Amino acid sequence: MSEERDENSLFGRLSWPEEQQAPEAAKEQANLEKEQARAARTKAKTDGVPVGLLTTRRVIAVVWATVCGIQILIWGLVSIIGGDLAFPWWLWTVGGGGLVVGGLWLAIGSAARKRRQAE
Known part of the structure; x- marks a missing residue:
């Protein structure tokens, strides 16, 4: 064999x-x-900031923008149907939420800048 x-x-x-x-x-x-x-590659892309934190930041920004868009659409429909320009109540959400989202973007961005400068 x-x-x-x-x-x-x-x-x-x-x-x-x-x-x-x-x-x-x-x-x-x-x-x-x-x-x-x-x-x-992930570390280079995120400048050392955890990927979950970047994803959370994006999700919050998209949710905020979507809510603002829906409120503006509803305000526009109310104004058209009522035949009168209604008080822009959506400004409270756009302004307050915009400050929160902007602060979040700045805080995470400054953390990334500090890490870049430290290296």
Whole structure:
């Protein structure tokens, strides 16, 4: 009986495991290098500010802008249907919420600037 190694068969993979581990180790090393490169790109993009904080900032800004848009739309419809220009009550939300969202953007931006200057 000749001992031909058929690496594609199940028996070939089971009988020669040391040869099969090398590609797995190489794949694991490649995955590790990809993960490290992705982490470096993320850190460079975010200037060291946690990604969750940046995402939260964006979500809050989008929610605020959406609420303001809906309120302005409702105010416009009330003014058109009523035939009179109604008091712009939406200014309270736009102004107050804008200050909060703007303060949040400045605070996170200043943290990123401080980290950049420290490096």
